[in-house]
Amino acid sequence: MIAQHLAVVGLGLIGGSVARAARAAGIAGQITGFDVDARQREQALELGVVDAAPDTVGPAVTGADLVVLAVPVLETGLALDTLRGALAPDAVLTDVGSTKSSVIAIVKHTFRELPPNFVPAHPIAGTEKTGVAASDAGLFRNRHVIITPHEQMSPAAAARVEALWEAFGATVERMTPEHHDEIFAATSHLPHVLSFTLVDMLARMSSSAELFNYAAGGFRDFTRIAGSSPKMWHDIVRANRSALVPLIDRYMVSLKQMRHAIATDDPIHVLEVFTRARNAREHYEADQQRRSAASEDGTGGGAA
Amino acid sequence: MIAQHLAVVGLGLIGGSVARAARAAGIAGQITGFDVDARQREQALELGVVDAAPDTVGPAVTGADLVVLAVPVLETGLALDTLRGALAPDAVLTDVGSTKSSVIAIVKHTFRELPPNFVPAHPIAGTEKTGVAASDAGLFRNRHVIITPHEQMSPAAAARVEALWEAFGATVERMTPEHHDEIFAATSHLPHVLSFTLVDMLARMSSSAELFNYAAGGFRDFTRIAGSSPKMWHDIVRANRSALVPLIDRYMVSLKQMRHAIATDDPIHVLEVFTRARNAREHYEADQQRRSAASEDGTGGGAA
Numbered sequence: 001m002i003a004q005h006l007a008v009v010g011l012g013l014i015g016g017s018v019a020r021a022a023r024a025a026g027i028a029g030q031i032t033g034f035d036v037d038a039r040q041r042e043q044a045l046e047l048g049v050v051d052a053a054p055d056t057v058g059p060a061v062t063g064a065d066l067v068v069l070a071v072p073v074l075e076t077g078l079a080l081d082t083l084r085g086a087l088a089p090d091a092v093l094t095d096v097g098s099t100k101s102s103v104i105a106i107v108k109h110t111f112r113e114l115p116p117n118f119v120p121a122h123p124i125a126g127t128e129k130t131g132v133a134a135s136d137a138g139l140f141r142n143r144h145v146i147i148t149p150h151e152q153m154s155p156a157a158a159a160r161v162e163a164l165w166e167a168f169g170a171t172v173e174r175m176t177p178e179h180h181d182e183i184f185a186a187t188s189h190l191p192h193v194l195s196f197t198l199v200d201m202l203a204r205m206s207s208s209a210e211l212f213n214y215a216a217g218g219f220r221d222f223t224r225i226a227g228s229s230p231k232m233w234h235d236i237v238r239a240n241r242s243a244l245v246p247l248i249d250r251y252m253v254s255l256k257q258m259r260h261a262i263a264t265d266d267p268i269h270v271l272e273v274f275t276r277a278r279n280a281r282e283h284y285e286a287d288q289q290r291r292s293a294a295s296e297d298g299t300g301g302g303a304a
Numbered sequence: 305m306i307a308q309h310l311a312v313v314g315l316g317l318i319g320g321s322v323a324r325a326a327r328a329a330g331i332a333g334q335i336t337g338f339d340v341d342a343r344q345r346e347q348a349l350e351l352g353v354v355d356a357a358p359d360t361v362g363p364a365v366t367g368a369d370l371v372v373l374a375v376p377v378l379e380t381g382l383a384l385d386t387l388r389g390a391l392a393p394d395a396v397l398t399d400v401g402s403t404k405s406s407v408i409a410i411v412k413h414t415f416r417e418l419p420p421n422f423v424p425a426h427p428i429a430g431t432e433k434t435g436v437a438a439s440d441a442g443l444f445r446n447r448h449v450i451i452t453p454h455e456q457m458s459p460a461a462a463a464r465v466e467a468l469w470e471a472f473g474a475t476v477e478r479m480t481p482e483h484h485d486e487i488f489a490a491t492s493h494l495p496h497v498l499s500f501t502l503v504d505m506l507a508r509m510s511s512s513a514e515l516f517n518y519a520a521g522g523f524r525d526f527t528r529i530a531g532s533s534p535k536m537w538h539d540i541v542r543a544n545r546s547a548l549v550p551l552i553d554r555y556m557v558s559l560k561q562m563r564h565a566i567a568t569d570d571p572i573h574v575l576e577v578f579t580r581a582r583n584a585r586e587h588y589e590a591d592q593q594r595r596s597a598a599s600e601d602g603t604g605g606g607a608a
Contacts, residue, residue: 193559193566202584263549
């Protein structure tokens with residue numbers, strides 16, 4: 001039993017999946033949840049994702065010894081303001097936010113100093129689907145979870161959060177919040193910005209209905225992430241703008257070079273970029289397939 | 305029987321799939337093929353994709369009444385130069401190129417004028433995989449094939465090419481080459497450029513191994529098209545540069561606005577773009593799912 005009473009604040013895809021995974025792993029006595037959206041609370045109850053989902057956050061976290069915050073990152077401050085009065089002094093508080101420096105800053109601002117029992121974490125899992133109905137007990141299996149320690153963090157609190165994610169089948173690693181934010185700006189936040197921007201541009205063109213009618217499988221894959229929650233991603237890009245903006249700039253330089261090569265019919269640059277990209281993508285794909293084969297073997301996967 | 309003797313020039317993913325589909329549909333007497341790559345020819349023979357795969361293109365097309373060109377678009381001229389001496393005067397010649405204005409111009413240049421038996425076509429199908437080993441008789445089922453007529457095109461030749469694609473389970477539509485090239489610049493060529501450019505940029509970063517290690521499912525989908533054939537896509541973006549470059553410019557304007565909104569912490573623009581994109585993507589996804597449900601029902605799918 002990792003938690004006598006687990007409270008999940010934010011019953012979306014990730015929060016719902018945390019509750020379901022905790023139930024499936026049998027690591028929590030009682031599981032309560034809260035969401036500002038009454039429909040999510042009702043669905044979470046109907047689906048048996050949580051044992052109780054009170055109308056306000058206070059009763060949901062009262063008595064909990066482990067509280068998982070799973071709200072859009074810029075809602076962290078508001079969520080903490082409303083729940084901190086009900087938080088037990090020795091409860092472990094953790095989060096699932098995709099940006100870490102900003103969440104740590106918000107927590108520090110709310111509590112004046114960083115509570116030793118606060119463990120900043122980010123499970124690298126998710127789909128473009130949203131809401132508790134899409135949640136899945138297996139979402140974190142063979143995934144990475146990154147903990148970004150702060151100086152005040154209690155080793156005992158961190159160990160409990162690690163145990164939680166390991167019970168869900170994930171591999172836990174540690175890095176600094178700044179390093180985390182740079183990595184995910186590059187491989188997650190930037191691709192989301194590029195995909196949302198493309199789909200919006202096409203949707204605003206007068207021929208958009210026809211364009212989408214002929215769009216094939218490659219387009220469907222490329223734009224899948226543009227089906228993700230606008231509010232969640234709005235929060236992420238704003239919260240991580242200091243890491244993201246330099247990468248957008250770097251991308252614009254690369255795209256401008258590519259545009260110039262295409263416009264001036266320079267075959268060398270185009271073929272070089274495409275070939276390097278294809279090679280890197282094949283290497284990555286082979287690695288992904290090795291991992292999923294390893295996970296099907298039950299030998300674990302994840303980063304060695 | 306649509307062809308007594310079908311010849312496929314270029315035994316890659318698309319050419320191989322044309323040969324396999326023709327065999328499966330029983331619409332060709334004999335099927336011969338040619339590829340400049342000896343390995344592709346050997347594999348095509350071993351896999352039974354073609355009945356014969358001579359070392360040179362002449363014997364492969366000699367006696368054929370239907371010739372399908374399935375080479376990278378900028379190889380069209382070279383392929384035609386080497387095969388035209390062996391082409392029967394009444395043979396129907398068609399292609400599968402992703403760019404139509406350029407292919408039509410190359411054919412015109414090769415033959416001095418556009419042959420009435422030349423039918424420019426583009427099946428909207430494919431995957432990021434390459435080579436005859438990845439070819440699939442079902443690749444064109446419930447897909448669009450676009451024919452872009454030219455003024456000299458013979459109705460009888462067009463009817464045979466239409467019959468070919470319909471026998472493979474595809475829906476055939478017609479539009480002008482210019483309109484075709486604009487549509488696919490937006491929904492196919494631009495996304496490929498954006499994806500190749502991103503993967504190359506990340507691959508050139510000093511932290512690239514770590515970046516790819518943590519890249520999750522969203523990244524995998526977004527970059528799947530960057531695993532496509534560099535040569536094929538190099539040809540496409542060069543051949544369609546007059547339609548593509550203005551769209552890259554338009555995208556750079558949109559991305560610059562997004563960059564500005566993120567950098568200046570303007571929540572309205574970011575949330576508006578993401579929300580419009582998500583709504584358009586959901587609409588598109590629902591449409592795709594309706595089509596694939598219809599195709600599983602055997603009621604056909606495709607654009608109504």
